[in-house]
Amino acid sequence: MKVVADEPVVGVADRVAAVADLGDDAPDRLLESLATDGLSLPAERGLPGIARRVIDRLRGARPVEELGEVDAAFEILGLHVPPAGRAALHLARSESGDRQVSIKAIGSGFGGGRTLTLAVDEDIPERNRCMVIRQHVTLAVRRFERDAAGQPWIRTDVVAWSNREFVGLDPCVHCGASGDDLDPLEFDEDEAGALDLRSYDAAVTRKSAMTLAGKRKADIGVDVGGKAGAGFHLEQQTTISCTASYTFPAGRWFLPYRPAGDTAALPYWAVR
Known part of the structure; x- marks a missing residue:
């Protein structure tokens, strides 16, 4: 993956420090500053006067303990293999904008963050077990x-953004699950994409051209040596044009399913 852009995002606490002495104008200036970068305050829509409350809380705040730097990681993309089958992923060789992942990570506790835009340029050759690509990030905790x-x-x-890691999953906690036991509140099932080979005597290969497109949000927590809980809010926008190839063994029924609402994810595979 190639880094297209890597930029800092000023956190709420530092923005408060810049406007705290502006009196009655401070809340509006804070909200304008956040809106410029597509940010908002927690509960901004449901709590009138939240900007003034945040300013009053953070004005004069000072660090009292450095808890150090910690590493965290999250999944950018995964390729999941039908149990006892094979899978591969080939990228469409068109404009780089059709192969991009844009990420924004903002530290908890009114901390700062960073944005990252990646051009995805690696195919994943055919393989017999699931894999994921993880992005590592460095957090400073105080x-x-x-x-x-x-x-x-x-x-x-x-x-800082750190390394990107390709990880083989053995086993994968999602693939091979019973298709009768999936939680409909947690996963979206693709019944139209199911494949029933229970009465068939040979493997079947399916190739699907698609564009993985969508936005996901997550709050990721990190333990700091048992001393404290740190974390960050993640937003990821994905646009990847690709062809996924799957080979299914005879004798089973396969159901593709995804995390609820995650339209940019390649499917897991449940069985029956």
């Missing part, structure tokens, strides 16, 4: 308080 009597909180800053 304990803050406003005054001696104030309630301290943990601030996480996303300070």
